[in-house]
Amino acid sequence: MEKICSALEPIFPCRESAINTLAELIGDSREAYPAAIHLFGHSGTGKTALTKAFFKQCQRQQHVRIAQLNAIECYTTKILLEYVLDALAPSQGEAVDNAERLRDMDANVLPVLLRLQQLTSLNLCVVLLSQLPFEKFYNKTGLSEVISLHLPQYNKAETQRILSTDLAHTRNYYFEKFSSQHERLETCKEALTEDFYGNYLNLFLSVFYKACRDVPELRLTARKCFDIYMEPVLDGSVEATDISRLWRHIAGPLRSALTQIYMRIDKPINEAGGGGGGGSSALEDQSVRKLAQSLELPYYGKYLLIAAFLASYNSAKQDKRLFVKHHGKQRKRMQTVNAKAKTSDKMSTALGPKSFSIDRLLAIFYAILEEKVGLTCNLLSQISTLVHLKLLSFVSGEQNIMDGSARLQCTVGLEFVLYIGKVVGFNVRQYLCDFM
Numbered sequence: 001m002e003k004i005c006s007a008l009e010p011i012f013p014c015r016e017s018a019i020n021t022l023a024e025l026i027g028d029s030r031e032a033y034p035a036a037i038h039l040f041g042h043s044g045t046g047k048t049a050l051t052k053a054f055f056k057q058c059q060r061q062q063h064v065r066i067a068q069l070n071a072i073e074c075y076t077t078k079i080l081l082e083y084v085l086d087a088l089a090p091s092q093g094e095a096v097d098n099a100e101r102l103r104d105m106d107a108n109v110l111p112v113l114l115r116l117q118q119l120t121s122l123n124l125c126v127v128l129l130s131q132l133p134f135e136k137f138y139n140k141t142g143l144s145e146v147i148s149l150h151l152p153q154y155n156k157a158e159t160q161r162i163l164s165t166d167l168a169h170t171r172n173y174y175f176e177k178f179s180s181q182h183e184r185l186e187t188c189k190e191a192l193t194e195d196f197y198g199n200y201l202n203l204f205l206s207v208f209y210k211a212c213r214d215v216p217e218l219r220l221t222a223r224k225c226f227d228i229y230m231e232p233v234l235d236g237s238v239e240a241t242d243i244s245r246l247w248r249h250i251a252g253p254l255r256s257a258l259t260q261i262y263m264r265i266d267k268p269i270n271e272a273g274g275g276g277g278g279g280s281s282a283l284e285d286q287s288v289r290k291l292a293q294s295l296e297l298p299y300y301g302k303y304l305l306i307a308a309f310l311a312s313y314n315s316a317k318q319d320k321r322l323f324v325k326h327h328g329k330q331r332k333r334m335q336t337v338n339a340k341a342k343t344s345d346k347m348s349t350a351l352g353p354k355s356f357s358i359d360r361l362l363a364i365f366y367a368i369l370e371e372k373v374g375l376t377c378n379l380l381s382q383i384s385t386l387v388h389l390k391l392l393s394f395v396s397g398e399q400n401i402m403d404g405s406a407r408l409q410c411t412v413g414l415e416f417v418l419y420i421g422k423v424v425g426f427n428v429r430q431y432l433c434d435f436m
Contacts, residue, residue, distance in 0.1 A: 001023045001024070001027040001028055003057075003061055004019075004023050004027050004054065004057045004058065004061060005019055005020055005023050005027075007057050008050075008053055008054060008057060011053060012046060012049075012050055012053070013158075013161055013162055013165065014154060014158040014161060014162060015046060015050060015151070018050065018149060018151055019050070019054070021149055022037075022051075022054055022149070023054075025037060025125075025147065026058070026093065026125050026127075027058070028062075029058070029062045029063075029064050029123075032123055033093070033117070033123055033124060033125035034125055034146075034147050035114065035115065035116070035117040035118065035125065035126070035144065035146070036113070036114045036116075036117075036125065036126045036127070036128065036144065036146040036147070037125060037126075037127045037128070037146060037147045037148075037149060038099075038127075038128045038130065038134045038137075038146045038147065038148045038149070039051065039127060039128065039129050039130075039148075039149045039151065040128075040129070040130045040131060040132060040133055040134070040148065040149075040150055040151070041131065041150060041151030041152060041153070042131060042153050042213065042394075043131060043214060044153075044213060044214030044215050044216055044217065045151040045152070045153055045154070045215075046151060046215070047097075047129045047151055048097055048129055050151075051095055051127060051129060052068070052095075055068070055093060055095065058093070064093060065093070066093045066094070066095065067083075067084070067093070067094045067095075068094075068095045068097070069083050069084070069094070069095075069096055069097070070096075070097045070098055071096055071097065071098045071099055071100075071101035071102055072097075072098045072101055075101075076105070077105045077106045077109050080105065080109065081109075084113075084116075093124060093125050093127065094113075094116070094124060094125070094126045094127065095126075095127040095129065096113070096126065096127065096128050096129065097129045098129070098130070099128035099129055099130040099137075100130045100131065100132045100136070100137075102128075102137075103136075103137060103139070107139055110137065110139070110143065111142070111143055111144065113126050113128075114126065114143055114144040114146060115144055128146070133148070133150075134146060134148050153213045154213065154215060156205055156209050159205060159209065159213070159215060159218065160198070160201045160202065160205055162215055162219075163201050163204075163205075163215075163218065163219060163222055164194070164197060164198060164201060166197075166219065166222070166223065167192070167194065167197045170192065170197065170223070170226065171188075171192050174188040174192065174230070175188060175189070184234055187233065187234055187236075188234070190240070191230070191233050191240040193240075196240050199243050199246075200222075200226060200229050200246075200250075201222065203229075203243075203246075203247055203250060203254070204218075204221075204222050204225065204254065205218075207251075207254045207255060207258060207352065208221065208254070208258060208261070210352075210355075210395065210409070211258055211261065211352060211353055211393065211409050211411060212261050212393060212411070213393075217261060221257055221261060224257065225250065225253060225254060225257055228249070228250055228253045229246060229249070229250045231249070232245070232246065232249050233246075255352055258352050258353075259412070259413025259414065259415075259416075260413065261411055297385075297386075297420075298382060299424065300365075300369075300373065300379060300382060301382045301385060301386065302420050302423060302424050303365055303368060303369050303424065303426070304361070304365055304379075304382055304383060304386060305386055305391055305392075305410070305412070305417065305420055306368065306417055306420060306421055306424075306426060306428060307361055307362075307364040307365040307368060308356070308361055308386070308391075308392055308408065308410040309410045309412065309414075309417040309428070310322075310364055310368075310428070310431055310432065311356035311360050311361050311364055311410070312353035312354055312355075312356060312409055312410040313353065313354070313410075313414075313432060313433075313434070314431070314432065314433050315433065316356075316360060318433050319360070319363070319364065322431050322433070323363075323364060323367035323368065323431070324367070353409040353410050353411070354409070355395040355396075355407040355408065355409050356407065356408060356409070357405075357406070357407055358383070358405075358406055358408075361383070361408070362375065368426065368431065383408075387408070390411060391410070391411060391412055392408045392409065392410055392411060393408065393409050393411050394406060394407070394408055395407040395408060395409055414428075
């Protein structure tokens, strides 16, 4: 058990507690396993990666045999049972990823999996990996008790600690890249210290952490933006210790990259707001347009996405003026006029999304939708679909969509929503404070 923990803890920082718990439960093949373990947490918290690595260590050190299956791939009960039966005889552990899909199968599938040890008289354990707590699995037939293990989202300090493990990868990349350029190679060796990389990650997370908690996504974006952060250091225009000037250099590209997160758009972020070449801008518009047009959202889903964008980038104080026809006259004081004379750096669409409540989202949705629609479960489920597609992200209360206490953010950029608006014939700019 100690060998397994010592092998995994350096690979999965901030998950020492979960690793130790798993090791105590199923780390010793000589002892009886629990019948079932439910491992749950939000996407990007390391459930699948940690479980696979843990079982690989068990196989290597204790010759434990594992059967792994994905409930999305085993989309029918027949396929799932065939897979389980094929792997059951030599197996001592079974891990089911995306286990929430089991709820959509026959009512007896999940109860059977949870009692598999009892039914087979084998020392085996079923591990369910899911984004949902086990309370969401209960059905009319009843379920056996399981051991639940929660992997919470990483806080900001933990996220920075995890991303800082990329320093070795970054050093190798730059050392190899400039191996034939002696001067730049020496600059890289002097600059790429733990403090320098830590300062970059602190700046990076100050922009991204509120909008995204998905560590794999943050890692990809941080690697992409670091090239821009290094540019002035490599050309000698900024010292590696001058954090304030480096922040001024990277702030615009980071905010631009924030509008692309999850979208995988090859956008020249280092030219954000700088009046880059028309060719690259045209390619960017074409990429965004193609993605927006290929997104097959329901009609009301498109309006919900537009409403979410307006809720993220407008102040709640302006909702009455923007969405209520007879809101009364607004006196134009000099303070109001001066406040509207915004520079591009102070525009809401450049500062990043703000959180909003479900109630505010629905209020804006009904205000911009011309027809009358009832508030149904189908409509609320479309909000969950937008979250699943990474077009919206939870800030808090992710399990409380139905009672309206959840808070979300819109993760798509202005260009994307403008094209969605064109599809449904809605002028998004007309309802944005930045353009009024």
